[in-house]
Amino acid sequence: METAYLQSFLLVVECGSMSEAARRLDLTPAAVAQQIRTLERELKAPLLARAGRTVQPTEAGHQLVQRARGVLREVSDIKALLGSEAAGGELQIGTINTALHSVLPDILAHFVKAHPGVKVFLQSGATATLHKAVQQGELDAAVCLYPNFALSKTFGWSLLREEPLVLLAPSRLARRDPHELLRTSPLIRYDRNLGGGKQADRYLRTAGIVPQERFELSSLLAIAMMVNRGLGVSIVPDIASPLLDGLLVAKIALPLGSEARRFGILWLRSSPRLRLIQGLVASANAVTSPVPARS
Known part of the structure; x- marks a missing residue:
């Protein structure tokens, strides 16, 4: 069985269209259709069925989808082990x-x-x-x-x-005491289900600070944007992202030591x-x- 035909089949299923799969593979739709027919003859089962303007896998096709990815992965692993992927x-x-x-x-x-x-x-x-x-x-x-x-x-x-923990605050508050800001400003919490959020929560407990919670979310960039809009302050890991450039946000060192992420x-x-x-x-x-x- 040609592994290239399995790849074509998976792409047709992903696209829902034989012509779109052919375009991505730089083949003609007739060539892709021939590959699918060859697979169907070898496996003795129909793999695709038309549904309006799209194609969908049959029951046998669904079963092949589940197995084909694993087969292609195994083949790729064998090639890697034998050193035949030196250029790719x-x-x-x-x-x-x-x-x-x-x-x-x-x-x-x-x-x-x-x-x-x-x-x-x-x-x-x-x-x-x-x-x-x-x-x-x-x-x-x-x-x-x-x-x-x-x-x-x-x-x-x-x-x-x-990345040590820092306090994110609007730039205009950069010279204020970080613990005072945490006590008096709304807190934008970093999600406590994540490692950095758990670290921030431990810091607040160690410092004996009961914050005024406003939001809790998992995106550090969204947190920075909210701080930039003046919606509050936040304790977060000190990430290095070019997407923070241009935001009017200050990173303020925290007085108490904390473990770095x-x-x-x-x-x-x-x-x-x-x-x-x-x-x-x-x-x-x-x-x-x-x-x-x-x-």
């Missing part, structure tokens, strides 16, 4: 939203320049979800926070950045794509403050 290959990378809005675009720009033939697929999520996906082989690597437990020796980890790249040391992962880590260290990798 693919990486499935998970990322927390903060990295997407800060260092990851620069890391990827460096990486694709060094590895122009590599396809990169990105998936965003929380650290716990990404850690599990890397562990189960669903992701090759993740740009995420260091988990709140010790990593086993099966994982590699490269620290990219440490640590994020970096996580991967399995036994990954068949280790060569590409190491390239990603090298690119990350080239565009951030280099920190030695632990693997």
Whole structure:
């Protein structure tokens, strides 16, 4: 069975259109239709059915969709292990939203320049979800926070950045005492389900501050924009994002010490794509403050 035909089938299902899939593959619709008919003959089952102007998978087609992605992934793993992807290959990378809005675009720009033939697929999520996906082989690597437990020796980890907590406040309040601002201004909370939000909550408790809560959300950039609009203040990790440039927001150091949020790249040391992962880590260290990798 031609794996290229399986890829065409999956693309047709994704597009809902044979002509659109053909356009993306730079083939004629007749060529794509021929590939699908070949698959149907080999599998002895109809895979697609017309529904108005679109095509949808049949019951057999749905079953093939579930299996085909895994088959293609296994084939790609075999190629990577045998070294036949020296000029190309693919990486499935998970990322927390903060990295997407800060260092990851620069890391990827460096990486694709060094590895122009590599396809990169990105998936965003929380650290716990990404850690599990890397562990189960669903992701090759993740740009995420260091988990709140010790990593086993099966994982590699490269620290990219440490971010202490700071108080975000409107620029006009930059010279005010941070604890006074936290007691007297509305608080825009960083989501307490996330690592940085939990750290901020611990800081408030340690400082004995009962804030006037106004909002609670998970986007650091949205928090910064709300602070910029004068809607309140917030305790957040000190992220480095170009998207904050131009906002009238001050980062004020906090009087009490606090643990820094640590994020970096996580991967399995036994990954068949280790060569590409190491390239990603090298690119990350080239565009951030280099920190030695632990693997």
